[in-house]
Amino acid sequence: MSLKPISPKPIRKAVFPVAGLGTRFLPATKVVPKELLPVVDRPLIQYAVDEAREAGIEQLILVTGRGKTGIVEHFDIAYELEHTMSERGKDLSLLEATRATPGDVIAVRQQVPLGLGHAIWCARAIVGDEPFAIFLPDELMVAKPGGTGCMKQMVETYEQVGGNLISVLEVPMEQVSSYGVIDPGAARGNLTEVKGLVEKPPQAEAPSNKIVSGRYILQPEVMRVLETQGKGAGGEIQLTDAMAKMIGQQPFHAVTFDGFRYDCGSKIGFVEATLAIALRRPDMGEQVRAIAARLLT
Ligand code: G1P
Numbered sequence: 668m669s670l671k672p673i674s675p676k677p678i679r680k681a682v683f684p685v686a687g688l689g690t691r692f693l694p695a696t697k698v699v700p701k702e703l704l705p706v707v708d709r710p711l712i713q714y715a716v717d718e719a720r721e722a723g724i725e726q727l728i729l730v731t732g733r734g735k736t737g738i739v740e741h742f743d744i745a746y747e748l749e750h751t752m753s754e755r756g757k758d759l760s761l762l763e764a765t766r767a768t769p770g771d772v773i774a775v776r777q778q779v780p781l782g783l784g785h786a787i788w789c790a791r792a793i794v795g796d797e798p799f800a801i802f803l804p805d806e807l808m809v810a811k812p813g814g815t816g817c818m819k820q821m822v823e824t825y826e827q828v829g830g831n832l833i834s835v836l837e838v839p840m841e842q843v844s845s846y847g848v849i850d851p852g853a854a855r856g857n858l859t860e861v862k863g864l865v866e867k868p869p870q871a872e873a874p875s876n877k878i879v880s881g882r883y884i885l886q887p888e889v890m891r892v893l894e895t896q897g898k899g900a901g902g903e904i905q906l907t908d909a910m911a912k913m914i915g916q917q918p919f920h921a922v923t924f925d926g927f928r929y930d931c932g933s934k935i936g937f938v939e940a941t942l943a944i945a946l947r948r949p950d951m952g953e954q955v956r957a958i959a960a961r962l963l964t
Contacts, residue, residue, distance in 0.1 A: 675829035681724045681800040684786035686732030686777040700735045702804050706940050715804040722818035728793050729774045730786045739774045742767045782903025788893040796887050805932035806881030807940050817882050817924040830918025834882035847879035847907040861919040866907035867900040
């Protein structure tokens with residue numbers, strides 16, 4: 668595993684698959700997209716977009732579906748709101764992260780829910796012939812105080828190893844069947860070679876307890892693999908299966924994120940994220956701690 672900088676093509680584009688129905692959060696998600704549910708005062712998608720921008724990503728490709736255009740609206744300039752607020756002398760800085768540079772947010776549709784691999788493939792024309800990042804917004808990745816976000820850590824590693832990179836983390840063996848799992852090879856620090864990948868294996872067949880945790884840097888060739896990718900786990904076209912075919916063709920590594928991760932795809936994970944982030948916020952942490960202590964007595 669060489670660690671000298673190889674200056675691969677920079678990562679300028681990121682794909683956010685956000686077409687899911689969010690059935691686990693009904694009735695909250697009947698009208699409001701899951702990605703717009705707030706963790707304290709920022710919608711889930713905003714955390715992922717902020718993480719992308721911190722990593723130097725310029726173009727955001729949202730793979731949406733019916734009823735999910737609110738996510739695209741979120742990154743528009745709300746002219747009436749801003750006009751009214753500034754007339755009243757209100758601070759507009761809270762909206763700063765929601766404003767996209769014209770042309771930097773692109774929405775494509777996944778018309779039929781055929782799986783994550785299919786969702787990514789729907790972005791192929793916008794991604795074009797360059798490496799790109801993928802963010803699954805359900806996986807909320809938070810930097811340690813003074814640290815950097817997950818994608819920034821991955822981009823820094825990518826600049827040294829190139830090829831394909833995924834973020835991984837260890838979970839208890841009982842949980843592996845809910846995730847993509849890697850077959851790990853040689854490891855050095857937070858970098859592990861990926862020898863194999865399997866989507867949602869039964870616990871007894873899982874090659875490790877290192878799961879794919881929702882951040883990817885992939886070479887554009889994955890789009891060609893996805894073109895003909897058949898159905899896999901759960902009857903869906905799986906990104907994991909397409910990535911597995913790239914192993915051996917191109918370098919493939921995993922990065923273990925040095926930070927906090929919350930699985931906001933589940934209600935418990937969402938509550939955990941809300942509590943953890945509120946407790947760490949300088950403007951409310953102390954009050955939340957006092958409330959939690961009172962509730963626990
Ligand atoms: C997806 C991926 C899986 C990954 C997981 C992370 O699964 O297919 O490989 O481990 O996200 O949350 P999903 O949660 O969409 O079933």
